[in-house]
Amino acid sequence: MQLTPEELDKIQTYLQQLFWNPEITLHKGSGNDSPAEVYVGKEFIGVVYKNSDDGEISYDWNMSILTEDIEQF
Numbered sequence: 001m002q003l004t005p006e007e008l009d010k011i012q013t014y015l016q017q018l019f020w021n022p023e024i025t026l027h028k029g030s031g032n033d034s035p036a037e038v039y040v041g042k043e044f045i046g047v048v049y050k051n052s053d054d055g056e057i058s059y060d061w062n063m064s065i066l067t068e069d070i071e072q073f
Contacts (some may be wrong), residue, residue: 001050002029003036004040004060011048011059012035 003011005028012026015038026048027037035047038049046063 001052002032002034003048006065007050007059008036015061035062 003026008026008028012024015024015026016022021040023041024037027039029035029037029047035049037044038046038048046061049060049062050059051060
């Protein structure tokens, strides 16, 4: 399901406050059922999906971490 502009704004504000980071932004997905894209600054970090089950709406955040990104740790 496509997120509305209002949902994008609310989720973006929620994530910015949750992680104390105003550089977190959400961008509308490219297709009708595409998830929203999540960025910190210019760095793509994941996607947010909108789900509807029995009339209840939820949002799932999916973030993949590549081994090459954590090799330095």
